[in-house]
Amino acid sequence: MEELHIIFSGEQVLVSKKPYASWQEIQAEFDDYKTSLGPWDAATTVSWLAEEYDLVPSAEEQIESLKSSGQTVRTLSFASDKNAFS
16 A cells, blocks of 8 residues: 655645655655655545645545656645645
């Protein structure tokens, strides 16, 4: 089962399917790291994102796109142009 991390940086929210041993490993990879959640399975990740944010395309579509792509990290896109998590 693939596990996902939601990563909050200074300017964006990302989802990563890269396996991390700890949040410190994530922090070392992202210069503007704020915090992260996970690892979670895809269903839990989709559920949490859909509850917390208005994503376009939907949380399910964005997570499925990441899972089926060769990408390791995806920047989430929100319904509004405003910084959705400030």
